[in-house]
Amino acid sequence: MSKIAIVYHSGFGHTKVVAEAVKTGAESIPGTQVRLVPVEDVDAHWADLEGSDAIVFGSPTYMGNVSGPFKTFMDASSKPWFEQKWKDKLAAGFTISGSPSGDKLNTLQSLMIFAMQHGMVWVGNAEMPNQEEGINRLGSFTGLMAQAGQVAPEVEPNAADRRSAERLGQRIATATIRWTKAS
Numbered sequence: 001m002s003k004i005a006i007v008y009h010s011g012f013g014h015t016k017v018v019a020e021a022v023k024t025g026a027e028s029i030p031g032t033q034v035r036l037v038p039v040e041d042v043d044a045h046w047a048d049l050e051g052s053d054a055i056v057f058g059s060p061t062y063m064g065n066v067s068g069p070f071k072t073f074m075d076a077s078s079k080p081w082f083e084q085k086w087k088d089k090l091a092a093g094f095t096i097s098g099s100p101s102g103d104k105l106n107t108l109q110s111l112m113i114f115a116m117q118h119g120m121v122w123v124g125n126a127e128m129p130n131q132e133e134g135i136n137r138l139g140s141f142t143g144l145m146a147q148a149g150q151v152a153p154e155v156e157p158n159a160a161d162r163r164s165a166e167r168l169g170q171r172i173a174t175a176t177i178r179w180t181k182a183s
Helices: 014-027 039-044 046-051 068-076 078-082 104-117 159-182
Strands: 002-008 032-038 054-060 090-097 144-147
Touching (some): 002 014, 014 144, 014 159, 032 039, 032 046, 032 159, 039 046, 046 078, 054 104, 144 159
Parallel strands (some): 002 054, 054 090, 090 144
């Protein structure tokens, strides 16, 4: 059984919707167990992160970067960093903001650099932008980008962004199974 943790911050509920969609996608791959970890609860889950084969990082894009609570989590990970607890785990990331760009690429790059600092192996988004279905409609390959306007999380992110998140979950779960079989 491969284990995936999804660590995320959701200020208004939209990022949680994306995290749940990533989880749904990952769990659709047999042999995959997924745990959602809100950054507010991370102190109770450091052992879960250490025991995971992959960690997916999710943060809204606030002011062109990760949210403050997510950055606090990143800084708090200095002990696992120092002890190389996450070295050679797979990593992936996602973000959401109110506009199509919102400087989300900078957030994904921050998440990727964070994973690299931990010695993790980054798994990007491999979905070609599909205008008919809306999969990867924002055209990001570094990780998943989603959009939500000033509406309730039940309304946005839209169905295409949720399907894109499920596909990212499937990709990281499939990669994790392959990665753990090799070791």
